[in-house]
Amino acid sequence: MDAETLEKVYEIYASTGAKDKVGAILYALGQTQHHYGAQNTRSMCLVQLLLGNIGMPGGSVNALRGEPNVQGATDFALLCYDFPGYLKWPTVASHSTLRKWLEAETYSDGFYTNKPKFFISALKEWYGEKATFENDFGYDWLPKIPADLDFTHISTFQHMDSGDIEGYFAWGMNPAHSTANTKFARQAMAKLKWLVVADWVETETATFWKAPDMKPEDIQTEVYYMPAALIYEKMGSITNSGRWIQWRYKALDPYQDALPDYEIVDRFWKEIVRLYKTEGGKCPEAILNVKWDYDGDDGKVDPRNVSMAINGYTWKDGATWKDRQLMTSFANLAADGSTACAMWIYTGYYANNDAKYDPSMQAVGSRVRDDKSGLGIYPGWGHAWPLNRRILYNRAAADSKGKAWDPERKVVEWNGTEWERNDVPDFGFQAAGPDGTNVPTPPNNKAFMMLWEQNARLLSYSMKDAPLPEHYEPFESPTDNVLNKRQNSPCIMFADHPSVKKGSRDDYPIAVTTYSVVEQWQSGSQTRGCPALVESRPEQFVEMSVELAEEKGIKNGDIVRVWNNRGDVKVTAFVTKRIRPLEVNGQMTHIVGMIHHWGWAGDYSTGDVVNDLAPNVGDPNSYIPEYKAFLVNVEKA
Numbered sequence: 001m002d003a004e005t006l007e008k009v010y011e012i013y014a015s016t017g018a019k020d021k022v023g024a025i026l027y028a029l030g031q032t033q034h035h036y037g038a039q040n041t042r043s044m045c046l047v048q049l050l051l052g053n054i055g056m057p058g059g060s061v062n063a064l065r066g067e068p069n070v071q072g073a074t075d076f077a078l079l080c081y082d083f084p085g086y087l088k089w090p091t092v093a094s095h096s097t098l099r100k101w102l103e104a105e106t107y108s109d110g111f112y113t114n115k116p117k118f119f120i121s122a123l124k125e126w127y128g129e130k131a132t133f134e135n136d137f138g139y140d141w142l143p144k145i146p147a148d149l150d151f152t153h154i155s156t157f158q159h160m161d162s163g164d165i166e167g168y169f170a171w172g173m174n175p176a177h178s179t180a181n182t183k184f185a186r187q188a189m190a191k192l193k194w195l196v197v198a199d200w201v202e203t204e205t206a207t208f209w210k211a212p213d214m215k216p217e218d219i220q221t222e223v224y225y226m227p228a229a230l231i232y233e234k235m236g237s238i239t240n241s242g243r244w245i246q247w248r249y250k251a252l253d254p255y256q257d258a259l260p261d262y263e264i265v266d267r268f269w270k271e272i273v274r275l276y277k278t279e280g281g282k283c284p285e286a287i288l289n290v291k292w293d294y295d296g297d298d299g300k301v302d303p304r305n306v307s308m309a310i311n312g313y314t315w316k317d318g319a320t321w322k323d324r325q326l327m328t329s330f331a332n333l334a335a336d337g338s339t340a341c342a343m344w345i346y347t348g349y350y351a352n353n354d355a356k357y358d359p360s361m362q363a364v365g366s367r368v369r370d371d372k373s374g375l376g377i378y379p380g381w382g383h384a385w386p387l388n389r390r391i392l393y394n395r396a397a398a399d400s401k402g403k404a405w406d407p408e409r410k411v412v413e414w415n416g417t418e419w420e421r422n423d424v425p426d427f428g429f430q431a432a433g434p435d436g437t438n439v440p441t442p443p444n445n446k447a448f449m450m451l452w453e454q455n456a457r458l459l460s461y462s463m464k465d466a467p468l469p470e471h472y473e474p475f476e477s478p479t480d481n482v483l484n485k486r487q488n489s490p491c492i493m494f495a496d497h498p499s500v501k502k503g504s505r506d507d508y509p510i511a512v513t514t515y516s517v518v519e520q521w522q523s524g525s526q527t528r529g530c531p532a533l534v535e536s537r538p539e540q541f542v543e544m545s546v547e548l549a550e551e552k553g554i555k556n557g558d559i560v561r562v563w564n565n566r567g568d569v570k571v572t573a574f575v576t577k578r579i580r581p582l583e584v585n586g587q588m589t590h591i592v593g594m595i596h597h598w599g600w601a602g603d604y605s606t607g608d609v610v611n612d613l614a615p616n617v618g619d620p621n622s623y624i625p626e627y628k629a630f631l632v633n634v635e636k637a
């Protein structure tokens with residue numbers, strides 16, 4: 001956009017820095033899929049802090065999570081450095097003993113002084129009666145992340161390539177298609193001894209050995225395919241971008257041999273235990289001391305029992321799920337083994353008085369439509385973690401004396417004797433008095449209780465690259481960084497790996513970005529098998545300007561070759577006026593856009609894998625690949 005329009009946007013947005021106004025930022029991949037994506041995200045937090053848009057209803061920085069159930073998966077430590085509930089997964093380097101974990105992770109002040117209660121209650125759930133004070137609640141049995149291997153996404157394929165990883169579970173994911181530099185990922189997979197794919201359909205990953213550039217006769221990898229049940233064929237909870245946990249009911253039985261994922265996992269685990277018992281194996285305590293008591297009356301794993309384990313309960317030796325006392329708040333978790341809770345942030349989400357086996361009675365099944373606050377909070381609809389709090393940092397919706405900044409948007413307010421509340425307060429609003437009953441805590445200046453200093457941070461010391469965001473160019477960029485002399489982040493990940501094969505702007509002068517279209521979903525395995533969707537979006541395209549098309553002699557609908565050092569794909573030209581050449585640092589620069597939903601697998605519509613082109617470099621904080629900007633060249637095929 002032109003500078004004048006940009007100034008106008010800034011001016012309008014900055015006007016929300018007023019007591020009676022509020023501005024929200026919603027973001028997704030345009031911000032994150034860069035090797036400085038985490039700092040992009042942080043810069044939005046800084047803008048919102050400075051404008052006073054944090055903690056207000058209708059404010060904040062809102063991540064729009066993509067896949068269902070990304071939010072739930074992240075809560076449950078899908079990211080390899082996390083332990084469930086955003087605690088740290090123990091590493092060899094910093095956490096060789098429980099004492100070291102507790103000393104390194106527990107804060108001196110703020111809410112995270114409670115971490116020992118959360119972590120030890122989780123260990124109690126993992127190891128049950130075997131977890132005792134004397135054996136550090138089984139801490140030594142937890143696998144620790146080694147110092148020399150990095151299990152984040154991009155490097156996983158490098159470890160396959162180097163032989164450090166011999167077996168791989170691809171569970172509800174299609175990395176032979178969706179990761180960056182997929183050609184390299186597929187070659188790395190060909191070095192695996194075994195690969196397990198659990199999916200609805202036979203994906204590119206399940207058939208990586210059949211890719212057009214592969215020689216099946218040379219590949220020794222044993223591939224196991226586990227047919228997984230559809231979402232309609234199983235029960236369980238799902239968590240949305242706003243942290244609302246909601247229950248999904250089973251509508252019908254799985255098709256043919258398909259099983260719910262939790263049943264596949266359960267069968268794996270029970271078989272591993274059986275093999276350990278009959279044949280022995282490495283580190284037997286780590287396997288044989290696990291509690292794993294989630295079976296229902298039919299002898300199969302019951303997700304409702306798992307839900308109670310996640311919710312947390314008072315520990316009693318010998319008790320079963322039918323007589324365990326569920327907890328309603330993590331405030332009551334203990335660090336002495338008297339409580340068990342798989343993930344503290346969900347405590348209370350399933351607690352449902354006496355109707356444990358009736359999902360309609362759970363907090364997550366609640367469908368009350370009232371919103372007495374008039375602020376759109378709807379506290380009775382599902383359950384938002386933590387403790388059904390809808391707006392994080394809501395202390396910041398009132399000034400230091402506790403007066404709501406905007407009387408029309410009163411989330412919490414101190415009335416002189418107590419806190420009036422339209423949401424669950426995100427601060428210590430009451431504390432136990434001398435006689436044990438709760439006494440209201442008068443206002444203070446502590447609004448961010450998840451930090452030890454309990455104040456927001458303009459300067460961060462937890463970001464790996466810098467305390468403040470800085471502008472960098474993408475790894476492959478058509479121009480120089482004129483804002484500072486450093487072209488890329490000094491902390492860019494994986495850029496030196498030989499598979500990356502950086503392209504120069506002389507060879508590849510055209511910038512490309514990638515995006516999704518409505519009619520297709522990610523790797524297309526869920527949508528390219530649907531005839532109506534294939535009909536409405538039958539093929540992959542590269543979107544380009546009229547000017548570039550003219551320069552290259554390309555007409556709308558022509559087949560075009562797009563290539564760089566990593567890959568070479570053929571797609572259809574889509575010539576639009578929406579994409580225009582840009583003047584960048586005084587130089588006329590072309591940009592093209594590509595969708596990325598095709599591959600060789602599937603019956604109705606197949607095509608080249610666009611991610612063969614994307615660079616496998618990443619952000620030092622989140623490790624996300626740089627899918628949103630790199631270099632290619634384009635010609636008529």
Ligand SMILES: Nc1nc2c(c(=O)[nH]1)N[C@H]1C(S)=C(S)[C@@H](COP(=O)(O)OP(=O)(O)OC[C@H]3O[C@@H](n4cnc5c(=O)[nH]c(N)nc54)[C@H](O)[C@@H]3O)O[C@H]1N2
Binds near residue numbers: 065513518
């Ligand atoms: N139909 C359908 N829906 C989907 C998906 C799907 O595949 N199909 N995928 C789901 C998933 S998993 C996700 S994560 C979400 C993704 O949702 P979005 O993030 O909305 O997805 P993209 O289509 O990748 O769009 C990113 C946008 O960012 C812009 N962009 C690129 N670089 C930059 C930059 O540097 N700065 C800024 N400000 N913008 C930039 C691009 O032009 C593009 O318009 O969608 C989800 N919804």
Ligand SMILES: Nc1nc2c(c(=O)[nH]1)N[C@H]1C(S)=C(S)[C@@H](COP(=O)(O)OP(=O)(O)OC[C@H]3O[C@@H](n4cnc5c(=O)[nH]c(N)nc54)[C@H](O)[C@@H]3O)O[C@H]1N2
Binds near residue numbers: 066171524614
């Ligand atoms: N170039 C480029 N690449 C990108 C992106 C981009 O914007 N540009 N976006 C990135 C993003 S944001 C994402 S999230 C990834 C997505 O990458 P992937 O997750 O690899 O892609 P999906 O096609 O969504 O794969 C999900 C798979 O799970 C299966 N599935 C669905 N439900 C279930 C279930 O209940 N159980 C099991 N076992 N399987 C199930 C589906 O059939 C499908 O094969 O792609 C990334 N890749």
Ligand SMILES: [Mo]
Binds near residue numbers: 065066067
């Ligand atoms: Mo995503």
